[in-house]
Amino acid sequence: MRDVAVIGIGMTQFGELWGKSIKDIFVEAASKAIKNAGVDHIDSMYVGSMSSGLFVGQEHLGAVLADYLGQNPIPATRVESACASGGAAFRAAYFEVASGASDIVLAGGVEKMTDGADVTDALATAADQEYEVYQGVTFPGLYAMIANAHMNQYGTTREQLAAIAVKNHRNGANNPNAQFRNPVTLEQVMNSTLVADPLRLLDCSPVSDGGAAVILCSMDIAKKFTATIIKIKGTSQASDTIALHSRKSLTTLNSVVTAAQKAYKMAGVTPNDINFAEVHDCFTIAEAVVYEDLGFCEKGCGGPAAEEGRTAIDGKTPLNTSGGLKSKGHPVGATGIAQIIELYEQLTGQAGKRQVKNAHIGLAQNMGGSGASCVINILEAL
């Protein structure tokens, strides 16, 4: 298997992009990535998108976007794993380069969520339609159940969850592409509108439009384009039961545990070697649980870690320096690729006021549904 590197990145502003179509958004992100990489062509492309059919009435998105990007006749394929679609597209591109079939491949992600669809209903198609959604539960409700169980089992507090939102908004304030660049206080989170007890509005990632793209290539080509090689050191993916009710525990995400073990093994590292991570904080409780399941600490410490500053930019393991899904925004198909972009910016020292000191190895964890899919990628600056 050939080594693979990331050599270029591009993304749009995340937010409510009323003036731009899904095509405009993707073409902007992909064009930036191609220009940033400095390549004169791409061999193929993958696009992560959760539900362009339900959101904007357009399937066949790979072909549509290749056309509007002016890239015919290259192969163009959409990859979908709900909110982990971006991570899954990245892995598809990785395999194509690693196999030797292609040298330079674009992995992108895009979602246009604000254009009229019933967003909560569309997102709920990532849960078990038959046994969860038809009974009336949507994702805020599912993650609220996880939060209640975590509070009950480990004593996680409402304040600790709020501390995660406060941290991510603080980070996002320094990210020019973030949807929300306003810091929030603990009191604001605690007093925001109740969505699904105990989760409040400021525990929830927003509805967003946005696109992101990266260029992957073989290691020998990467060396021609850049001095600082960002190598894909580990990549993994795992699944879990689609419905929460089928799981033995609500407080451990098995797909995260399994994918982490595989990614660490492939990369030859332990959690202690990870200098920073982007994780899938669709709700504050998700960041707490994922932090634990990635092995950064024992079960139950996710809440205290945020409260005590261990996950802050100057903490032991900075989490979501980009602002995370909470502050940066969560155009679902683009999120997994945007995580890779934050890793790239940190590893190449381009993260500005968000820069983590001594950032050599970063991890991105992207999740679908209530954890039925998990994709993990570990990148290293050589």
Added chain:
Amino acid sequence: MRDVAVIGIGMTQFGELWGKSIKDIFVEAASKAIKNAGVDHIDSMYVGSMSSGLFVGQEHLGAVLADYLGQNPIPATRVESACASGGAAFRAAYFEVASGASDIVLAGGVEKMTDGADVTDALATAADQEYEVYQGVTFPGLYAMIANAHMNQYGTTREQLAAIAVKNHRNGANNPNAQFRNPVTLEQVMNSTLVADPLRLLDCSPVSDGGAAVILCSMDIAKKFTATIIKIKGTSQASDTIALHSRKSLTTLNSVVTAAQKAYKMAGVTPNDINFAEVHDCFTIAEAVVYEDLGFCEKGCGGPAAEEGRTAIDGKTPLNTSGGLKSKGHPVGATGIAQIIELYEQLTGQAGKRQVKNAHIGLAQNMGGSGASCVINILEAL
């Protein structure tokens, strides 16, 4: 790049499967494939599905189906390229095995189209929503434009198109999994209801439910499981403009021409070496155009070839021995995998009354939209 083989196949009956959900259908096909291959595990799985969101309100299909197949925690990803979703899923599985990352991977496809959705509207999301569909054109109309242009440019006749439907129904009558096992006459096709001039009802593939799955593995593992190795000799994919109006010609599908050139090159063969092919006859005209664009003859001969029997089972290049999309049925996400299954059955001499003599090398051509995506796979019996 490692050599990859297909070692097991499984599919459901294609048709109106009122008693089965999308989960039931996929699990049946995938279970058959796993049993047929004789493997005790799979490392990961890809599922081709065009629009499970619009058809049955369920996205995140990879994770859903891995769960119901009892395969957690393996990676499970949905791949979408409209009606070429099955072919694209097959390629994704191919890259994962070829790279060395996994040894045994399932590639499947499924669609449940008869459960209440407005099927024509849902299928139309594979065309350019903004510039084609919003103006009132759907796929029968798009292919009718291609048919009219082909008739005008090459003198293709109504009778020649009908001959394609007659041949495919004749073949499908011998396929136990086909949706329509009734032969039809030239007169029946010519007198069937007009859908979009010149295309009539019996020129159009039907609305279908169905699932299909195959098991891919590395060559060294394949040798442990079977004496007759079915090797993936060539694989390719190409894109074209999403909208017909952007093309220089309506009568040549550039994605087919490009993908064919790449697949032949990778396989080290010419069209003359292909003993038989499954092609994407979503409408009769599509089979005629694809036959030409695959290089089996000069442009314009697609109609006469069917009329003169050159594409019959005992002809020079048998096409759609399975019955094709026309007679076997077209559950869109499953079609690309079902084509691979027909290749496998022919190459291993299991095609019964449909058996092609001296079937050593077969080609499968799977297409999305009006040819904006094309996937070609060439398989060989070693």
